[in-house]
Amino acid sequence: MASPLRMTVWTRAVECLVLAAAVCFSLGATNASSRFNNLDHRLMCTCGCNEVLGECATIGCSSRGPEMAELTAQIASGKTDQQILAWFAAKYGMTVLAAPPAHGFDLVAWIAPFAVFGAALLGTILLLHRWADLPGGKTPAPTEAAALAPAERERLEKIRRETGSEEGF
Amino acid sequence: MAAFGSFTLLIALAFAAYNLVAGAVALRLIATGRPSRISPERLADTARRAGIASFVATSGAVFALVWAAFTNNFSITYIMEHSNRALPAAYKFAALWSGQEGSLLFWAWLLAGYGFVLRLMHKNDVKLYAYAGTILAGIQVFFFLLLNFAVPPFSLFNGPMPTDGNGLNPLLQYPEMVIHPPMLYLGYVGFSVPFAFALGALMMRYPGEKWIRITRRWTMVTWMFLTCGIFLGMHWAYAVLGWGGYWGWDPVENASFMPWLTGTAFLHSVMMQEKKGMMKSWNVWLIFSTFLLTILGTTLTRGGLVSSVHAFAQSSISNWFITFMGIVLAICTFTYILQRDHLQSEHQIESLVSRESSFLFNNLVLLTACFVILWGTLFPIISEYVQGTKVTVGPPFYDRVAIPIGLFLLFLTGVGPLLPWRSTSFRSIRRNFILPVIVLWSAVIVLLAVGVQPWRNGAFSRGDFFALIAFSVGAAVVTAVLSEFLRGARVIARQTNRNLLVGTWMLMRRNTRRYGGYIVHLGVVVVVVGLAGSAFNQNRQAEMALNQSLTIGPYRLEEVGFTQDSNSNYDSEYALLNVYEGGKRQFQITPERRIYLASDQPETMVSIHSTPVWDLYVVFEGTNPTTGQPIIKAFLNPLVGWIWAGLLVIVIGTLMALVPSLSPATAALRVPAAARMHAEPALKGGD
Numbered sequence: 001m002a003s004p005l006r007m008t009v010w011t012r013a014v015e016c017l018v019l020a021a022a023v024c025f026s027l028g029a030t031n032a033s034s035r036f037n038n039l040d041h042r043l044m045c046t047c048g049c050n051e052v053l054g055e056c057a058t059i060g061c062s063s064r065g066p067e068m069a070e071l072t073a074q075i076a077s078g079k080t081d082q083q084i085l086a087w088f089a090a091k092y093g094m095t096v097l098a099a100p101p102a103h104g105f106d107l108v109a110w111i112a113p114f115a116v117f118g119a120a121l122l123g124t125i126l127l128l129h130r131w132a133d134l135p136g137g138k139t140p141a142p143t144e145a146a147a148l149a150p151a152e153r154e155r156l157e158k159i160r161r162e163t164g165s166e167e168g169f
Numbered sequence: 170m171a172a173f174g175s176f177t178l179l180i181a182l183a184f185a186a187y188n189l190v191a192g193a194v195a196l197r198l199i200a201t202g203r204p205s206r207i208s209p210e211r212l213a214d215t216a217r218r219a220g221i222a223s224f225v226a227t228s229g230a231v232f233a234l235v236w237a238a239f240t241n242n243f244s245i246t247y248i249m250e251h252s253n254r255a256l257p258a259a260y261k262f263a264a265l266w267s268g269q270e271g272s273l274l275f276w277a278w279l280l281a282g283y284g285f286v287l288r289l290m291h292k293n294d295v296k297l298y299a300y301a302g303t304i305l306a307g308i309q310v311f312f313f314l315l316l317n318f319a320v321p322p323f324s325l326f327n328g329p330m331p332t333d334g335n336g337l338n339p340l341l342q343y344p345e346m347v348i349h350p351p352m353l354y355l356g357y358v359g360f361s362v363p364f365a366f367a368l369g370a371l372m373m374r375y376p377g378e379k380w381i382r383i384t385r386r387w388t389m390v391t392w393m394f395l396t397c398g399i400f401l402g403m404h405w406a407y408a409v410l411g412w413g414g415y416w417g418w419d420p421v422e423n424a425s426f427m428p429w430l431t432g433t434a435f436l437h438s439v440m441m442q443e444k445k446g447m448m449k450s451w452n453v454w455l456i457f458s459t460f461l462l463t464i465l466g467t468t469l470t471r472g473g474l475v476s477s478v479h480a481f482a483q484s485s486i487s488n489w490f491i492t493f494m495g496i497v498l499a500i501c502t503f504t505y506i507l508q509r510d511h512l513q514s515e516h517q518i519e520s521l522v523s524r525e526s527s528f529l530f531n532n533l534v535l536l537t538a539c540f541v542i543l544w545g546t547l548f549p550i551i552s553e554y555v556q557g558t559k560v561t562v563g564p565p566f567y568d569r570v571a572i573p574i575g576l577f578l579l580f581l582t583g584v585g586p587l588l589p590w591r592s593t594s595f596r597s598i599r600r601n602f603i604l605p606v607i608v609l610w611s612a613v614i615v616l617l618a619v620g621v622q623p624w625r626n627g628a629f630s631r632g633d634f635f636a637l638i639a640f641s642v643g644a645a646v647v648t649a650v651l652s653e654f655l656r657g658a659r660v661i662a663r664q665t666n667r668n669l670l671v672g673t674w675m676l677m678r679r680n681t682r683r684y685g686g687y688i689v690h691l692g693v694v695v696v697v698v699g700l701a702g703s704a705f706n707q708n709r710q711a712e713m714a715l716n717q718s719l720t721i722g723p724y725r726l727e728e729v730g731f732t733q734d735s736n737s738n739y740d741s742e743y744a745l746l747n748v749y750e751g752g753k754r755q756f757q758i759t760p761e762r763r764i765y766l767a768s769d770q771p772e773t774m775v776s777i778h779s780t781p782v783w784d785l786y787v788v789f790e791g792t793n794p795t796t797g798q799p800i801i802k803a804f805l806n807p808l809v810g811w812i813w814a815g816l817l818v819i820v821i822g823t824l825m826a827l828v829p830s831l832s833p834a835t836a837a838l839r840v841p842a843a844a845r846m847h848a849e850p851a852l853k854g855g856d
Binding site for chain 2: 034035041042044050051052055056057060093094095096097098099100101104105106109110112113114116117120121124127128
């Protein structure tokens with residue numbers, strides 16, 4: 001059992017860590033252009049280049065300039081990000097948005113990956129539990145090895161040999 | 170030459186079809202033991218020889234197309250559309266894979282080449298190789314049918330022969346395009362071989378795991394080619410497309426990434442089967458899926474189902490590919506159902522905290538990543554089908570969904586090697602993890618202090634947040650992997666009275682697969698660090714008159730000239746910019762813009778000055794039509810060089826893992842006799 005003094009040292013260390021993190025996270029200043037940079041990466045260029053607006057590099061692109069100007073005007077008009085994106089979607093169609101909106105059927109696009117990941121994670125954990133609970137799944141403690149039957153000991157030794165020198169990464 | 174090419178393709182089809190039919194009949198006769206007039210072994214050997222001949226015939230077709238490109242034979246439509254007289258020799262060769270027909274011919278040739286090697290090595294295991302060779306012949310037949318009847322590369326131009334061709338797509342006139350597609354195709358096509366072995370082994374109920382050892386080597390080589398292909402493609406996009414990035418989550422890029430993910434999962438989980446006879450069904454389906462994904466990627470991009478920024482070769486052949494995938498899936502499912510009792514696991518996992526379970530989680534994450542990318546690629550089609558409205562699934566979607574999964578995978582990259590096989594104790598976990606955890610949190614604090622702050626500028630920056638996690642987890646993974654090296658090397662060095670460097674070398678030679686794999690993990694960390702640098706990209710654009718400057722980061726770019734040039738292939742205009750750092754002139758760069766004469770298409774030639782800290786990336790955007798002044802766009806991209814360095818580390822690690830380990834007998838010869846007795850336990854290399 002850990003001594004109270006040792007516990008206090010650990011608690012202090014964790015407190016210092018959290019404080020240091022909080023101080024560092026709170027540093028920084030507001031930058032007006034970051035909103036423009038954010039939005040021009042959430043919109044597509046409509047020239048057919050299949051690139052986000054902020055990264056269209058098509059030579060002689062006739063869409064990028066007007067779209068950028070519209071974006072600047074929309075930000076200046078005081079609209080929220082969502083209102084600006086809705087304005088662009090109304091003007092150019094849904095394909096101007098670089099990612100599906102998070103409502104209606106398009107919400108499925110966002111939910112499905114996490115749902116699949118969650119289901120697969122749960123399935124893997126259950127599978128591991130099932131395997132570990134199956135007879136032969138648990139390894140006897142090393143002290144019990146001597147009490148094993150010779151055939152079982154040989155099998156264990158074989159596994160040890162197999163997993164020893166050529167085990168890859 | 171067109172007639173010769175067409176004829177060789179027809180001959181190649183005949184040989185592959187004979188290989189398929191005769192091989193299948195012979196294997197059926199051997200399996201059933203039914204008497205026949207001809208010896209099934211001899212029949213199988215004639216099938217094998219026909220497979221070898223199909224490679225010779227396909228090589229003839231490839232030679233014919235390349236020859237036609239070099240001799241400017243514009244009577245062949247493909248050559249007229251993808252080459253011209255002024256095209257440099259290297260690009261005439263690259264014309265082979267620049268269009269639909271040529272790239273499919275190239276695919277078929279590589280497939281025949283892999284088959285050629287496989288069929289020559291048949292003595293390793295005659296029956297297994299006969300199965301694999303016959304399955305490979307089935308795939309070859311599909312591609313030869315395509316080339317003979319759907320997209321013939323030697324079709325003749327209607328009308329009088331043009332005096333010159335349309336030229337190669339300007340985007341493809343870049344040195345890397347001579348090497349990137351072959352690498353990528355070697356990767357794509359190469360997965361046919363492990364697929365053929367897996368299906369063959371399942372069909373014949375192959376006893377033991379020898380086929381896994383054979384397959385694993387082929388898979389590693391293929392995986393390495395695919396990795397190189399993907400990275401070269403990234404570098405090409407970076408250097409040619411001129412948007413300052415290297416990965417845009419484009420369907421073509423996604424198509425190459427999906428089989429890489431499942432192939433990586435297979436390389437990990439196959440160790441479970443090799444060592445412990447576990448996950449047999451899983452592995453079989455992983456390699457089936459990997460092969461199907463290589464075909465699906467081609468279907469998606471070539472069939473025009475999804476729009477892509479660099480789908481250079483599109484036509485309506487998707488029905489061929491969909492049919493082929495359907496047949497392959499049906500055969501795989503039928504064989505699996507028929508033989509699934511052969512795939513029973515021999516052992517079970519003994520502990521939830523073990524190397525085995527880390528492989529399971531690794532597979533889970535890799536396959537989830539694959540699903541996310543497939544989902545994102547297909548969602549526009551699904552959305553259009555359900556709602557009648559097409560949506561775009563671009564970088565913001567993948568940044569939010571795929572990057573967290575990638576970071577979790579990075580975390581597992583470090584955790585996996587620290588866990589022993591079978592089971593472990595809490596004490597062992599604490600001993601192995603304490604240092605990486607300390608490094609992780611120290612890195613977080615240092616990074617926050619030096620300015621990697623997700624809440625900078627009054628708003629949450631997702632890029633900075635991911636970069637913070639990537640850098641700190643990366644540091645922890647490097648610590649974990651290096652501590653594994655050091656632990657073993659120190660024991661060997663002490664017991665053999667050698668220095669630590671020699672100890673490390675001996676350790677690696679003793680178990681190349683394991684330590685080669687660790688080097689690959691280090692390479693992955695280097696790549697991730699490079700990718701995370703993109704969170705701090707800067708860019709500036711300015712119209713620059715003579716002697717005007719533009720400042721970005723520590724650099725000041727001063728325009729000292731704007732000039733034009735011309736050759737038989739293209740006209741170009743470029744700016745001459747002196748670059749100053751700390752008030753001192755350091756170097757000169759010349760971003761360029763070309764107009765290719767044959768196609769009358771413009772192209773940007775980016776000027777990149779690369780350092781380990783960042784790339785100065787300068788694009789000549791053209792001239793202002795009113796003022797005539799050049800417009801320059803400059804990017805400062807931190808840590809991009811790390812991505813390419815990481816690839817090098819990955820390749821070194823893979824090559825090392827391919828080298829056979831020193832056998833205990835050989836290892837013993839290399840250890841001084843006096844030290845041998847003490848060194849034996851450490852040399853065994855177990856956990």
